[in-house]
Amino acid sequence: MWNKVFTGFGYWDVISWLIFFFIASFFALWLRSIGRRDYKEGTEQDEIYWSGNPVPEDGAEISVPASSSYWGFRKALEPYYKVLVAMHSGHIRDYVGYYVVTAALIAALILVV
């Protein structure tokens, strides 16, 4: 039950990983415990730093929306995404088209390959 999983090329041992996880957790908690103890809750010490400006009350104003995540990634791959998003047009005509073309292609190729 707790043995290693052999893949034919290597192995996976969940116990070793859990031991590693607990050792890492121990060190993380130990590092945390030696931090400063003169921190005062409820004072300006635990206020958010917002580039020196007053922090907006509503969290919605200081959140990065999901649409802005990985902007650089999408910008760098813009030509790729242009084609891929265009394929997902939402038109059922296109969906059926991809289906029929794929089916025809495989049915034709299976006879010759």
Next chain:
Amino acid sequence: MNWQEHLPALILAIPLLGAFATPLFSLGGKTLRNVWMVSISFLTLVLAFFIWKYVGANGVMVYVMGAEKATLALPSGMTYPVRIILEIDGMSAFMALAGSIVSFAGAVYSVQFMDRFTGMNRFTSLYFLLTAGMLGLMITGDLFNFFVFLEIASVASFGLIAFWRDKPEAIEASFKYMLISQLSAMMVLIAIGTLYGRYNVLNMAGVASMLHLGFAEKFVLAFLVVALATKCGTFPMHMWMPDAYAEAPAGVTCLLVAVSQASLYGLMRVCFSLYGATIGSTFIPWVIVIFGTASMFFGVSMAVVQHEVKRLMGYHSISQVGYMLLGLGVGLLALGNPQAMADYGFTAIKGGVYHIFNYTMYKALLFLTAGALYYATGTRDLDKLGGLARKMPYTTFMFAIAAAAISGLPPFNGFVSKLLIYESVFAVHPFFTVAALVTSILTLASFVKVFQTAFLGPEKACFATVKEVPTSMIMGMAILTLAIVLLTLFPTWVLSNLVEPAAKALVDQGGYIGAIMGGGL
């Protein structure tokens, strides 16, 4: 009479009874209907567990519908089986167990998730019809019966996807799925009709025992591969999936994940058990490998740029199906070569089969957590969500586990099945491993995005009154979380007792045929 020999019929009869008796039980009020829904799905799970235990101990189960003796496949000295026969080997039992767990979790979750809506009688009936269709696909040994269950599952799906019929998007998603699904069903029917015309038999083992790869059989194979690949969401026929998964109620999406796996099971049954070594050239195995690689990469590429949480998860489903197709396709490539099968083919099949179970659990859980977000906030748009971890701690915790599992982070279960796939497909070409690894990194990236935008960050004023979802929804999610944790902690046990028997059954075409053609005695 040994009651256990009737388990195959019972596992279909119970959800069918659940479906057709729901209107009667609904007369007793909401509580009785909810108790009925949870009890029937739990009973189905118990039956699936008994079947899995029985098959593990005694080998293939055969059940002949309407025969004097349920296990007599060839009565009165007949050469070929003529009745509808249910045939459950290790792979079928494995699939039925996974599907039943998800069906139970979805039913428990739906009790309170759907409480705000009317039409729950219809919902419950359709839910059980979908469960019956899914289980039928997994345990039938008859080709036409397979088509019938495919249609039962499809028709129930159309109704459930469009359940919120006041939303035009739900109707549109259901219509798209209906059109694609019916196109696939027609191709399956043409393929089955062709095989029946050629061999005069509809039993899978009977056809497999006679099958010679001619012109018609090649067409049949192409039709079945394309139709079933479409139903499980393979690129480029996957377009219906994000729409349907996004618009269906969360408990239904959870079950649809398992239903798509029933189609994948059908695809593998056709390739391994119906055609097997007679599949001829490596063309179809390569088609499956290419389908898998393309689904993995293009599915995750589309997921990364989504900002609607269920659509994002829908695209991930396509990507995850890609892993399974890749693993099983590589196994199929090695099928005619014992050395290749021993070196990497069987490991790839084990990886693919293991990933089916893992994927079914964590993806079902992810859809339930997405449903919890929608239930609590009224939106699925990640641009609007945020700061919910403090308000919904249980949902956050379970989402984090499922997200880590799907991303293949060690030590979670997704990592183990992906590791088996990475290392075995490397033997065919390193490109496939690289593609799988890149897909895994992008999966992690997109779930980090979901976690950061929906759960972390400062509290938003519009969600000030949001609170954790009701108990039944937490229970539904907890069932799947528990399954993920067990799959994570005991991978060796899972491999030896669940995955390997299923993988062995899949490659053992002789055993599948012999269970029927040997007379079932």
